[in-house]
Amino acid sequence: MQLSVIVNGQPRSAEVDPEALLVEALREGFQLTGTKVGCDTSQCGSCCVLVDGVSVKSCTLLAAQAEGREVTTVEGLADHGRLSALQQGFWDEFGLQCGFCTPGMLMSMSDLLSRNRHPDDHEIRSWLDGNLCRCTGYQNVVKAVQRAVKLVNSPVHIVADTPMKQFYEEQVQFLMDKDVDGLVSKHYHDDAVIVSHAGIARGRDQVRARFGTFLHWVTIEEVLSTDNFTETDNTLMFEATIKSSMGVVKTYDAMLLEAGRVKLQFTGSR
Numbered sequence: 001m002q003l004s005v006i007v008n009g010q011p012r013s014a015e016v017d018p019e020a021l022l023v024e025a026l027r028e029g030f031q032l033t034g035t036k037v038g039c040d041t042s043q044c045g046s047c048c049v050l051v052d053g054v055s056v057k058s059c060t061l062l063a064a065q066a067e068g069r070e071v072t073t074v075e076g077l078a079d080h081g082r083l084s085a086l087q088q089g090f091w092d093e094f095g096l097q098c099g100f101c102t103p104g105m106l107m108s109m110s111d112l113l114s115r116n117r118h119p120d121d122h123e124i125r126s127w128l129d130g131n132l133c134r135c136t137g138y139q140n141v142v143k144a145v146q147r148a149v150k151l152v153n154s155p156v157h158i159v160a161d162t163p164m165k166q167f168y169e170e171q172v173q174f175l176m177d178k179d180v181d182g183l184v185s186k187h188y189h190d191d192a193v194i195v196s197h198a199g200i201a202r203g204r205d206q207v208r209a210r211f212g213t214f215l216h217w218v219t220i221e222e223v224l225s226t227d228n229f230t231e232t233d234n235t236l237m238f239e240a241t242i243k244s245s246m247g248v249v250k251t252y253d254a255m256l257l258e259a260g261r262v263k264l265q266f267t268g269s270r
């Protein structure tokens with residue numbers, strides 16, 4: 001039979017046996033071998049994929065039951081080469097299990113995070129019930145999901161575990177909220193100076209006016225990534241890729257702080 005499904009966002013068709021399981025169609029029909037078969041009793045969870053956004057064991061479904069539906073496999077988690085928050089969490093916390101367990105865990109945890117952005121430890125562990133690791137290496141997986149929870153909920157998708165990262169995260173939150181007064185009074189000295197392509201702004205009134213004009217025209221929708229973040233006790237530098245009402249732009253910032261507030265800032269975009 002001809003099977004047509006949306007796989008990882010793309011319409012795909014393949015010739016499959018009418019009795020084929022979904023996992024077989026994915027692996028053999030679409031060559032998506034990230035989804036694994038780890039048992040023959042529907043217990044291990046290695047074959048987990050999302051069907052219409054819901055995690056299912058793809059060894060328990062006939063391929064024909066997925067006709068016309070949206071299927072997401074582990075190959076579809078990254079976005080144009082950028083790891084999802086969950087994948088990043090697994091990477092950062094060494095949550096990596098064997099090649100059988102990892103894809104299944106990633107898919108069932110993806111489903112959890114799509115339903116609940118703030119799962120607690122108990123919920124994470126209970127969602128892992130359906131993924132059996134024979135070597136019982138769950139501890140780092142739980143830590144990986146906890147890290148992913150922080151990434152998902154941060155406006156800048158970083159774990160704000162240092163003072164400067166917390167400062168940056170708060171700065172972006174002010175900008176997203178268009179709270180110019182809050183931003184300038186909390187983050188800038190009376191005599192702060194900002195240097196950018198728009199010229200030099202000196203002192204809080206000019207800094208406030210600068211941000212006010214910027215936010216009048218531009219709405220920041222999401223910080224897609226933050227790269228090259230470096231900090232000392234009183235400086236921070238980073239590049240960021242920002243999705244805004246004006247499109248996707250790359251920005252760079254360097255700030256000198258004194259007593260937790262900006263004295264001097266260089267900023268620009270390209």
Ligand code: FES
Nearest residue numbers: 038043044045059
């Ligand atoms: S292969 Fe599907 S649950 Fe084990």
Ligand code: FES
Nearest residue numbers: 097098101134135
């Ligand atoms: S990591 Fe796969 S069985 Fe334990």
